[in-house]
Amino acid sequence: MDRLERFYLKRYLKKPKRNLFRFSFVFMILGIMLSVGILSAGLNLFQGYETNLKRLLLDSFAHIGIQSSYRNLITEQQREMVFDRLSQRKEIASITPCLESALMAQKGDKIRAINLRAYDISAGFPYARYISAGEIPLQEKEVILGHYLAEELGLSIGDEITLNYPRLDRITPLGIHASQDKYRIAALYRSGFYESDRSLVISNLSDARALLMIPSGYSKIEIRLQDADKAAAWSKEYINILGPELISIPWNLYAESLLHLVAIEKWLIFIVFSFLVLIAGINVISAVTTMIIDRNTEIAVLKSLGATAGVIKRLFAYRIGIIALLSVILGQALGAIVSWAVEKQSFYRLKGEVYFIDTLTADITFFNLVVVFLVASILIFLCIVLPLKRIERMQVIDILRHKQ
Amino acid sequence: MILSARNLKKTYIDSDQRIEVLKDASLNVEQGDLICITGKSGCGKSTLLHIMGLLDAPDAGKLYLEDQEVTSNSPSAPQIRNQKLGFVFQFHYLIEDLTALENVSLPLMICGESEGKAKSKAQELLSHLGLAQRLNRYPNQLSGGEQQRVSLARALINNPQLVLADEPTGNLDPSHSQEVWNLIKSLNQELNQAFVIVTHDIETAQTADRVYELTDGVLILQ
Ligand SMILES: Nc1ncnc2c1ncn2[C@@H]1O[C@H](COP(=O)(O)OP(=O)(O)OP(=O)(O)O)[C@@H](O)[C@H]1O
Ligand SMILES: [Mg+2]
Secondary structure (H helix, E strand, C coil): CCHHHHHHHHHHHHCHHHHCCCHHHHHHHHHHHHHHHHHHHHHHHHHHHHHHHHHHHHHHCCCEEEEECCCCCECHHHHHHHHHHHCCCCCEEEEEEEEEEEEEEEECCEEEEEEEEEECHHHCCCCHHHEEEECCCCCCCEEEEEHHHHHHHCCCCCCEEEEEEEEEEEEECCEEEEEEEEEEEEEEECCCEHHHHHHEEEEEHHHHHHHHCCCCCECEEEEEECCHHHHHHHHHHHHHHHCCCEEEEECHHHHHHHHHHHHHHHHHHHHHHHHHHHHHHHHHHHHHHHHHHHCHHHHHHHHHCCCCHHHHHHHHHHHHHHHHHHHHHHHHHHHHHHHHHHHHCCCCCCCHHHHCECCCCCCCCHHHHHHHHHHHHHHHHHHHHHHHCHHHHCCHHHHHHHHC | CCEEEEEEEEEEEECCEEEEEEEEEEEEECCCCEEEEECCCCCCHHHHHHHHCCCCCCCEEEEEECCEECCCCCCCHHHHHHHCEEEECCCCCCCCCCCHHHHHHHHHHHCCCCHHHHHHHHHHHHHHCCCHHHCCCCHHHCCHHHHHHHHHHHHHCCCCCEEEEECCCCCCCHHHHHHHHHHHHHHHHHHCCEEEEECCCHHHHCCCCEEEEEECCEEEEC
16 A cells, blocks of 8 residues: 555544544434445345244254155055164164145134144154144144144133044045044144145044054155255165165255245345445535535645545545444444344234245344345445546646636 | 657637647757746646646647657656656646645655655755755645645656646745745756746746747747
8 A cells, every 4th residue: 555545544544523424424424324225134134034944944944855666655665674774874863654635623613724744753853843832742632733723713722622533535425425523632732834824633543543544554654854954865875775765855845945946036036135225325425515515625735645536535545444344343233233133023914825934033144244234335335436436537727727 | 858849739719719729839848948938817827837847738749758748638748747757837836635745745656765865865956945844834824835846856856857837836925935946046046956937927027048939839939
């Protein structure tokens, strides 16, 4: 850095009141702070949504599902084979066989379509963290109910619910022969993933076998990994290990495109909000222009003393640049505060049926902080540098003659 | 020869009027010269001085500095303005935000001197010009004569070959004016510093080595 530049920079920092915090900069500072604040808050909330959605998808579903290749049930031998071949593997956190079926739930005259998932709960239940009320393990003829489902049916813990399995292959002259039974609600399930919370019923395997009249076999085997992001790769390997009778389906196959969509939406919003910073940049341009006009004598004098246009431009750029940078950082702090406030408030909840999850959460990541900082800084840098070009064209004589 | 201006021409076109300010102005400046230029108001004295100070470009004619041709928009012009020439304007044009000392240090820092060294040199020069008590004053805390002495110091600080001064005493009362004149003369005599000075004051101009009058765009030795 040039000696003169160093001298000016030192002055700016030593006497910030005289050089930096001028009234003429107030709107510039506010503009940058607000726009960067909104940009960061928007990104934080979208990031929160994305992170939350992904976590829920990964936490409340299997990372890899093993199913029969022929749409049959998985037999007991096949289950044993899967356990034999996979249970020692380090990347696997848990292997849980599951029986699954669509059923009707009935309470009084209210009927809902539900999804029954049955596990051998005493042998290990990977979703225990979502039990929001009541207790597991389940006793005989007890179930766990999604909490929205319970709410819709007006049920709570200890109440009874009728599950009904309409067997379409047993249509008789008297109608559909159904298999049905009553169950006690032992616990409520709340993951935050709206679809599960309003349609899931979890029971013990033995109860499900009786109701569904399936004495043996499983719909699928749920595998949870230590690192869900590697699901696709492991899944490919399991196909080789398990042979042609079974197929292995990673979570990505269902959910990745959804997550991609959410990520794209996030960056689209980011781009749209970046235009706010560009609008704030107009204030920067006007502050720089005003400063050039205010200080044109100084520019002329420095030029007449032999300072090059480049050096003079930098003297001015530092001055505005310091304030602008400070405003960007303050704006990012503002964004963090706004996203924190949005997270804490209780007036507005997301519509679960539209957004899959019902709570707004903000996620401030280092990467996003850097991205916002860089994008805002670059936009504002351009708004500083472009009007400064004018200094190159300014002629000493034109300025000084006007002053006389 | 320090500076040589040869056949300078400058024409202004104002609305549809052509003003031929300089038609064929030539001037040679040697080491240690003290040259005065006089002339009627509006005859083009400032224009001539600006061209010689590389602050403006002539329409035709050439300017040589130490036998090298120079122009105001060449890449080396800033460096020449900084090191070889000093310019004093009629109005002092000190930077209001900077103290007298800092103003005088500027040309040194522009050519790469450290702040500390620049300031100690500037202090020395200002003391020599009788401003030792005014170092840390801002321009608006100085009298007109003091302001002009500070701007003279600023023009001198890089030991230029030539100082160009455009009515350096034009805004001053007679006693301050005399003070600045005496200073210029003593610098010329003691340090052999060359000056080209534009002035209205014909009486003082007579005390210079050479006096030119600018009439009809031509310099005429008196
Ligand atoms: N940019 C310009 N456009 C048009 N005319 C100009 C311009 N600059 C100067 N002039 C004209 O050129 C002429 C010479 O101007 P200059 O300032 O050189 O005169 P001067 O001799 O210094 O006068 P003074 O003694 O009053 O300072 C004047 O008539 C002035 O009006
Ligand atoms: Mg003049």
